[in-house]
Every structure is written in structure tokens, then in C-alpha cells.
Amino acid sequence: MASFRTLRAQYASLLPRFNASTKDFEVLNTVSAGHATPPEVLYVLDSSFNPPTRAHLRIASTALLERLEPSSRLVLLLATQNADKPPKPASFEDRLAMMELFAQDLRSHLASMSGATGNDAQAKDSIPAIDVGVTKKPYFIDKASSIASSGVYPVSLEQIHLTGFDTLIRIFNTKYYPPEHTLQALAPLFSQHRLRVTMRTGDEWGTQADQEESLHRLARGDRESEGGKKEWAERIRLVEGKKPGDPPVSSTKAREAAQSATQDLEWLVPENVRQFMLSEKPYTTDSAEPVV
Numbered sequence: 388m389a390s391f392r393t394l395r396a397q398y399a400s401l402l403p404r405f406n407a408s409t410k411d412f413e414v415l416n417t418v419s420a421g422h423a424t425p426p427e428v429l430y431v432l433d434s435s436f437n438p439p440t441r442a443h444l445r446i447a448s449t450a451l452l453e454r455l456e457p458s459s460r461l462v463l464l465l466a467t468q469n470a471d472k473p474p475k476p477a478s479f480e481d482r483l484a485m486m487e488l489f490a491q492d493l494r495s496h497l498a499s500m501s502g503a504t505g506n507d508a509q510a511k512d513s514i515p516a517i518d519v520g521v522t523k524k525p526y527f528i529d530k531a532s533s534i535a536s537s538g539v540y541p542v543s544l545e546q547i548h549l550t551g552f553d554t555l556i557r558i559f560n561t562k563y564y565p566p567e568h569t570l571q572a573l574a575p576l577f578s579q580h581r582l583r584v585t586m587r588t589g590d591e592w593g594t595q596a597d598q599e600e601s602l603h604r605l606a607r608g609d610r611e612s613e614g615g616k617k618e619w620a621e622r623i624r625l626v627e628g629k630k631p632g633d634p635p636v637s638s639t640k641a642r643e644a645a646q647s648a649t650q651d652l653e654w655l656v657p658e659n660v661r662q663f664m665l666s667e668k669p670y671t672t673d674s675a676e677p678v679v
């Protein structure tokens with residue numbers, strides 16, 4: 388495995404080329420056992436990866452384990468522009484390095500869950516390849532179309548976007564769709580793609596029942612007056628997140644732990660990411676570089 392510094396330097400040189408290009412989506416690296424099988428389904432985990440956490444690991448691994456085949460592909464997608472949040476540490480090259488380490492953690496987790504450990508090369512080949520990708524687009528409708536038109540994947544490949552419930556609420560907020568401000572803007576997304584939404588309970592987003600009710604409202608046609616079609620509910624799957632009683636995990640908590648409670652990183656972030664955070668300290672004030 389490349390050293391942390393080498394890994395970061397690699398992304399520090401790839402990223403400006405993407406920024407200067409006219410591309411809206413690019414795969415910067417692929418983590419796989421060898422040659423990657425052409426995908427038949429593309430899972431997309433879009434995040435600021437600031438840093439990647441065990442919640443992201445659960446979201447991705449539970450999805451991939453439902454259909455653990457080499458023809459599944461996951462792209463970890465770093466949005467270099469966020470719909471709402473101003474940029475903050477860590478630098479994008481640190482986050483990209485952590486995404487690659489997260490991809491390794493995720494592949495090891497999938498291997499252990501499927502029994503593909505040790506020297507069983509054939510079993511390891513069944514673990515899907517994971518792409519480290521970047522997009523300039525903050526909204527899901529544009530992320531999906533920039534991936535589809537990039538030429539990186541087969542034409543008409545179905546994308547399954549892996550999000551949390553808080554993100555689903557924001558996707559269905561008309562404020563993001565000027566000038567008409569209607570949900571009709573989401574039609575191209577749901578005509579081809581799907582959302583797999585992990586519930587996020589125990590905080591401001593309400594109970595599991597509240598979260599299920601918001602999908603029932605869409606299915607009943609309660610959002611039609613805003614342009615939201617009831618049939619879209621069939622393309623959205625709500626799945627359980629953390630178990631009741633487990634502490635909530637977020638990137639915010641992991642950034643805080645990096646500053647003041649590094650022992651908590653063990654349950655907040657996967658192992659390779661933790662090693663990177665302890666060694667490179669991407670969240671301490673002096674190493675935090677300004678982010679464009």
C-alpha cells in the first residue's frame with residue numbers, strides 16, 4: 388500500500404487537472420482485486436467524506452451485501468461543491484486519500500462478511516470494485532446525469548444512490564430547484580435511477596415511524612401539488628440504520644474526536660481511516676489547509 392503521503396500527493400496532482408477540465412465527473416482511481424468487471428448496477432455514495440465514517444461503511448456495505456457480485460460497482464463520490472455547507476477542513480486531497488483507505492476498509496469488511504478471506508483469490512474477485520470519483524455538481528439530479536453522460540460506465544446503467552434520511556428530505560425540498568421551485572426537476576432522476584435511504588433516527592429527523600410516514604405521504608400523492616409524483620415512492624427504499632441504543636455516528640463527531648478524544652475514533656471511523664487521521668492529523672489547526 389502506498390504511504391499516506393504518497394497517496395495524498397497522488398490526489399493533490401490529480402485534482403487540479405479535474406478542476407481545470409470541462410468534466411463534471413471523473414473517476415480518479417479504482418480499488419479492486421485486479422481487473423474490474425463491467426458493472427450492471429452502480430451504487431453511488433455521495434458525501435463530503437470529511438472524514439468517511441463507520442456510518443458510511445454501514446450504508447455501503449449493507450447495500451453491497453444484498454447483491455455481492457463482481458458486476459456490482461460502487462463509486463465513492465466526493466462533491467467538491469456542496470449545496471449548503473461552506474468548505475472546511477480537511478483539504479480535498481486528504482479526503483480523497485481517506486476515501487481510498489475507506490474503500491480498502493470496505494472491501495476487507497465485505498470479504499470478512501462473505502467469508503472471502505485468506506488466499507481464496509476467486510472469492511476475493513467476487514468483491515465489487517470501488518471507484519474513487521469526484522464531481523463538481525452539488526445536486527443529485529446533476530450528479531446522476533454527469534455520471535451517466537461521462538462515458539465511464541455502460542450507457543443506461545441504473546444508479547442506486549445511497550443516502551441518509553436527512554439527505555432525502557433535502558432532495559425533496561423545492562428551494563433547490565429554481566426558477567419554478569417544483570419537484571418536477573426530479574423526474575429524470577426517478578425515470579432511470581433509485582434511492583436507497585438509510586434512516587437516521589435519534590436526532591432531529593424523528594422516529595422510524597415518522598421517516599416511514601414521509602415516504603407514505605409521497606406514495607399517497609400528498610406531494611403532487613409540489614410536482615412530486617407518487618410513483619417515485621416505488622424507486623425509493625428506506626432501510627434501517629443504527630440499532631436503537633447505538634451511539635449516532637457522524638463526520639462532525641469524528642472531526643471533534645480527532646481534536647479532543649482520539650480513542651473515540653475507533654468506533655467512529657474504519658481502521659485505515661483512523662490510522663490516517665492519527666498519522667496525518669487532517670483536522671488539527673496547523674495542518675488544515677484552506678480549501679477552494
Ligand SMILES: Nc1ncnc2c1ncn2[C@@H]1O[C@H](COP(=O)(O)OP(=O)(O)OP(=O)(O)O)[C@@H](O)[C@H]1O
Nearest residue numbers: 433434435436442550551554585587636637638639
Ligand atoms: N449516521 C448516519 N445515518 C444515516 N445516514 C448517514 C449517517 N451518516 C451519514 N449519512 C448519510 O451519508 C451521506 C453523506 O453524509 P455526510 O458526508 O453529509 O455525513 P455527515 O456525517 O452527515 O457529515 P457532517 O457531520 O459533516 O454534516 C448523506 O446522505 C447522509 O445522510
Ligand SMILES: NC(=O)c1ccc[n+]([C@@H]2O[C@H](COP(=O)(O)O)[C@@H](O)[C@H]2O)c1
Nearest residue numbers: 435466469470472525526527557558563
Ligand atoms: N437537492 C439536492 O440534490 C441536494 C440538497 C442538499 C444537499 N445535497 C447534497 O447532498 C450531499 C450531502 O450533503 P451534506 O454533506 O450537506 O450532508 C452533498 O453532496 C450536497 O451537495 C443535494
